[in-house]
Amino acid sequence: MNSTLLLRLSVAVILLTHSIFGIFDNGINDFGNLFLNQIGFAPFGVILAWSIKLSHIVAAILLILNKYIKLAGFITIFVLIMGIILVHFKEGWFVVGGGRNGMEYNVLLIIVLLAIMYPEGFAKKNHNLNDV
Template sequence: MNRTLLLRIAVAIILLTHSVFGMFDNGINDFGNLFLNQIGFAPFGVFLAWSIKLSHVVAAILLISNKYIKLAGFVTIFVLLMGIVLVHFKEGWFVVGGGRNGVEYNFLLIVVLLAIMYPDGFKKENKVL
């Protein structure tokens, strides 16, 4: 069994549930109109919100199928970092408990994605000339 399988499935489930429900309850449009457009992305807030959520769905499919893992990881990490910068950082570290809506969950997802992308760590490959 692939050693990253459980992590890939777990992250895929998180990405899918974080995205798919918003597609059916107007959450994505609200995020685009009521948040992204308000912080300077108008008139592209809804387009950007849908792009983010669709990138999560594609990344989930790629993680489950074990294809283009680094591409899926880099795109998702970029989205998570932007979420930290634009939304979560000002709320502090904690998602719940010591605060609300902080960076800790995004931080954990980024580290897990890096572990999936680089299961052997960041060591340099020995290449023969």
């Protein structure tokens, strides 16, 4: 079994549920109109919101299929970092408990995505003639 299988499936479920519910409860349009447009992305807030959610769906599918993992990870990490910058940082660290709507969840997802993208870690492997 692939060492990242459970992480990939878990993150895929999170990305899918976070996106799919927004499609059916008008959450994506509300996010675009009531938040993104209000903080300076008008008139592109709704298009940007849909782009974000569709990128989550595509990333989830790629994670499930174990294809283009680094591409899916980098795009999703970019979205999560922008979420930290635009939304969560000003709310502090905690999502619940010690605060509300903070950045801890995004940070955790970023770390998990990095673990999926680099299951062997970041260390550069040294190859010498004895390894051949």
